[in-house]
Amino acid sequence: MSDAPPPAARPVIEFRGVAKAFGDKQVLRDLSLDVRKGEVLFIIGTSGVGKSVTIKHLIGLLGVDAGEIWFDGKRVDTLREPELAPIRKRIGMVFQNSTLFDSMTLAENVALPLRKHQGMRQKKALVEARRRLDQVYMSEFADRYPAELSDGMRKRAAIARTLTLQPEVVLFDEPTTGLDPVNARRIDRLIRELSGGQGVTSVVVSHDLTSIFSIADRIAFIYQGAVRALGSRDEIRASDDPVVQQFIQGQSSGPMETPGF
Amino acid sequence: MFGFVERAITQVGTTTVRIAREVGGIVVLAFDVLRALFPPTLDGRELVKNLYKMGNQSVPIVALTAFFAGGLMLVQSAPFVEKLQAHALAGWAAGYAVLREIGPILIALMFSGRVGANNTAELGTMTVTEQLDGLRALAIDPIRYLIVPRVVAMVVMLLALTVIGDLVALVGAAITAKAVVGIEFSTFIHSVVDNLKPYDFLHGIYKSMVFGASIALTSCYFGVTVRGGAVGVGRAVNAAVVAAAVSVMLLDFFMTYWLG
Numbered sequence: 001m002s003d004a005p006p007p008a009a010r011p012v013i014e015f016r017g018v019a020k021a022f023g024d025k026q027v028l029r030d031l032s033l034d035v036r037k038g039e040v041l042f043i044i045g046t047s048g049v050g051k052s053v054t055i056k057h058l059i060g061l062l063g064v065d066a067g068e069i070w071f072d073g074k075r076v077d078t079l080r081e082p083e084l085a086p087i088r089k090r091i092g093m094v095f096q097n098s099t100l101f102d103s104m105t106l107a108e109n110v111a112l113p114l115r116k117h118q119g120m121r122q123k124k125a126l127v128e129a130r131r132r133l134d135q136v137y138m139s140e141f142a143d144r145y146p147a148e149l150s151d152g153m154r155k156r157a158a159i160a161r162t163l164t165l166q167p168e169v170v171l172f173d174e175p176t177t178g179l180d181p182v183n184a185r186r187i188d189r190l191i192r193e194l195s196g197g198q199g200v201t202s203v204v205v206s207h208d209l210t211s212i213f214s215i216a217d218r219i220a221f222i223y224q225g226a227v228r229a230l231g232s233r234d235e236i237r238a239s240d241d242p243v244v245q246q247f248i249q250g251q252s253s254g255p256m257e258t259p260g261f
Numbered sequence: 262m263f264g265f266v267e268r269a270i271t272q273v274g275t276t277t278v279r280i281a282r283e284v285g286g287i288v289v290l291a292f293d294v295l296r297a298l299f300p301p302t303l304d305g306r307e308l309v310k311n312l313y314k315m316g317n318q319s320v321p322i323v324a325l326t327a328f329f330a331g332g333l334m335l336v337q338s339a340p341f342v343e344k345l346q347a348h349a350l351a352g353w354a355a356g357y358a359v360l361r362e363i364g365p366i367l368i369a370l371m372f373s374g375r376v377g378a379n380n381t382a383e384l385g386t387m388t389v390t391e392q393l394d395g396l397r398a399l400a401i402d403p404i405r406y407l408i409v410p411r412v413v414a415m416v417v418m419l420l421a422l423t424v425i426g427d428l429v430a431l432v433g434a435a436i437t438a439k440a441v442v443g444i445e446f447s448t449f450i451h452s453v454v455d456n457l458k459p460y461d462f463l464h465g466i467y468k469s470m471v472f473g474a475s476i477a478l479t480s481c482y483f484g485v486t487v488r489g490g491a492v493g494v495g496r497a498v499n500a501a502v503v504a505a506a507v508s509v510m511l512l513d514f515f516m517t518y519w520l521g
Contacts, residue, residue, distance in 0.1 A: 061394050081402075088400035099395030101387075113399045116406075122306065165399065 012037040012169065012201055013058065018067035018077075019225070020053055027053050029225030031067070035169075040195045040202045042212050045222035046247065046258050051205040052096065054222070055171040058203075059091050060084040071169075089117065092167035096174040098158040100146040106133060106157045107142040113164045132160045136190065152183030159190060169201040170194065176208045184208065188215050209248065213237070221247065224257070283504070287482045290404075294412050294478070297405045307410035315376045315411075316418030322375065323368055323422045324429045330367050331430030332437035334358050339441050348444050352452025355434035357461060364427040365465040366513055369472035372419050373505040377480035380411060381501040384484025385494035393485065403485070412477040419473035423465060468516050475512055476505045 011034035020028040027050040035041050043051045056062045057069055060079060069077040076087055100109045110129035114120045120128065133139045136156040146154050155175060162170060172191060176184035192215045194200040206212055212219060212233075219236045221229040221244050229236060229244045239245060246254035334355040342351045384407070387393055396403045431453065438444040483501035487493045 056394075059398055061397060084397075085400040085402070088398060093398040095391055095395060095398070097391060099391045099398075101392055101395070102390075103383075113401070116399075116401050161399070 011035060012072055013203070014068075014070040015054070015057075016068040016070070018054070018057065018069065019065045020050070020057070020062065021065055026225060031222070031226050033220055033227050033230070035201060035203055036218075038195060038199050038201055039217040040191060040204065040215055042216040042219045043203065043205045043222060044207055044212055044219055044247070046207070046256070049222050050225060051222055052173050055093070055173060055203055055205055058171065059088050059093055089165050090167055091169040091171065092162035092165050093171040094155070094158050094162050094173065094175060096177060098146065098151075098154040100154055100158055100161070102146050105143050105145055106138060106149075109146070109157065110161045110164060113161065117165065129160075129164075132164060133157065135163075136160045137186075150183075152179045152187070155179070155183075155187060156190075159187075163194075167200065169203065172202060172204040172206075174205055174207075176206065176211050181210075184211065187211075191215060209250065212248075283482070283500075286486065287478050290408070290482050290485075291474075291478050293404050294409055297402075297409045298413075302405055303413065304406050304410055307406065308414060311410050311414035312418060315380075315414050316421060319372065319375055319418070319422055320425065323371055323426050326367060326371055327364065327426035327430040328433035330363050331355060331359055331433030331435075334363065334430075335434050335437040335441060342442055342444075348442065348448060349452050350456070351438050351442065351444055352435070352449040353456035355438070356431060356453040356457045359430045359434065360427055360457065360461045360465045362465075362513075362517075364430055365423055365468040365472060366509065368423050368426040369419060369469060369476065369509050370506060372415075372422060372473075373476045373480075373502060373509065376415065376418075377476045377505050378498050378502050380415070380477075380480040381484040381498045382494055384481060385487035385497045388485055388487045389490050389493060408481050408485070411481060412474065415477035415480075416470060416473035419476065420466060420469050423469035427462070427465065464520050467520060468513060471512055471516060472509050475508045479504045479508060 013033075013035035015031050015033045018028050018031040019026070027048075031050070031054060033043075033054075043054060045051050053062060057064055057077065058071065060076065060081070064077045067077070068075055071087060071091065074087075076084070079087065100106070101112070104112070107126050107129045110132050111120075111122065111125035114125040114128055115122060118125075130139050130142050133142050136159055138153060138156050138160065141149060141153060141157075146157070149157070159170075159175075170191075175187045175191070179187065188211050191202050191204060195202055195217075204211070204216070216233055218230065218232055220227050221236065223243055229239050229241055231239070236244065236248065239248075242254060243256045245251075246256045335351065338351065338354055342348060342354075384393075387407075393403045393407075396406060435446055435449045438449050439446060480501045483497040483504070487497045489496075
């Protein structure tokens with residue numbers, strides 16, 4: 001009998017002992033984490049703990065100092081820039097500040113990857129871009145520039161742009177930070193629909209407790225450069241680790257060490 | 262006293278290392294751009310957009326500057342032309358200076374101030390707002406998509422602007438010659454055509470191509486290496502304009518020597 005895990009539980013992404021420092025600041029010390037295919041995994045922790053740094057490593061925007069990162073059975077942390085393109089088409093990323101190109105309208109932003117990767121001509125790409133924007137309820141703003149829109153609108157457009165790649169994995173960097181509760185829940189629903197309807201694996205960096213405890217399949221709590229707790233919503237809620245409890249209950253005092261405070 | 266010497270030596274060392282790092286970075290970027298050009302995979306839309314923005318919109322300011330620069334050649338030489346009664350050589354003198362030196366240098370410096378600085382600020386802002394990372398995350402290479410069209414557009418447009426500028430400067434010189442010294446247009450034109458060789462024009466054109474590449478690479482390099490938000494963008498624009506001006510003057514010196 002095989003010891004292999006069932007397909008649903010097989011990790012599609014593996015971080016193995018990843019370490020990363022910026023100057024003399026050691027952000028990640030020994031981070032190991034598996035992400036299963038099709039799940040919504042939340043990476044949580046206080047600001048500056050290395051959540052965004054962790055996911056940026058996955059698509060080669062940052063290089064590891066030590067450790068390994070694997071995606072779908074292939075080691076990715078050793079790839080050079082040109083070799084990363086195929087990985088980046090399979091792993092999309094929605095940045096915290098959207099990173100829409102401010103010299104382009106929303107439709108042009110979404111049309112760009114369609115033009116570059118699917119060989120569409122500009123006119124056809126713009127038509128397809130409007131359809132994609134419609135899926136995130138943004139088609140009426142297709143001709144507006146990012147600077148003219150709210151954070152929530154920009155984030156939805158950024159999600160539409162990332163999804164043009166039809167990625168197997170989407171990395172969301174604080175997708176609900178700075179949004180009003182209504183827009184935040186809309187983003188949550190979008191992430192959940194991606195996972196449920198299209199089988200997309202989502203890795204969400206967040207400290208939005210409402211999001212975390214409403215749509216996460218599993219939660220990884222990062223503390224002092226490593227994963228301190230990993231489990232389902234119920235398991236994290238029931239954790240007897242006082243540091244985890246201090247975070248999820250949002251208590252200002254407790255055992256948690258927060259540099260800068 | 263010893264503290265002052267130590268600080269001076271440290272300062273010289275730090276500056277030398279910084280300049281070496283920046284020159285090295287620009288050379289690496291030049292190789293990346295060359296590699297991306299073979300085979301050429303230029304984004305047509307970006308190229309056209311940059312050609313228009315960098316070239317067309319620079320024509321009025323370049324024409325204005327060139328007109329008065331050409332005129333100035335005549336104003337400066339007028340006393341000697343009168344004294345030596347060398348009316349037949351006025352066109353040659355103005356043309357020689359304009360085509361070989363004044364045209365390429367002046368227009369390159371104008372271009373650096375207007376287009377290069379703008380380019381650094383735009384790329385710098387894109388860098389600090391993670392738009393370049395956004396491109397990478399979409400599996401689009403920023404060198405091929407953003408940098409190469411800008412470098413090509415800047416080289417092509419500086420060359421075109423130099424040709425226009427040379428022409429306008431000669432017109433400015435001819436009009437000034439007539440107004441200040443009373444030299445007829447026909448005399449001026451004969452003086453230019455009879456005494457200047459095509460190589461005098463090409464000499465300036467070769468220079469403008471090299472100046473264009475230098476301004477493009479320095480402005481792009483300082484743009485994509487910005488650190489530290491809005492303050493960083495300001496510093497990068499400053500550094501790019503200074504570096505471009507210094508490189509234009511140095512390259513001019515060596516090219517004048519080599520091209521003869």
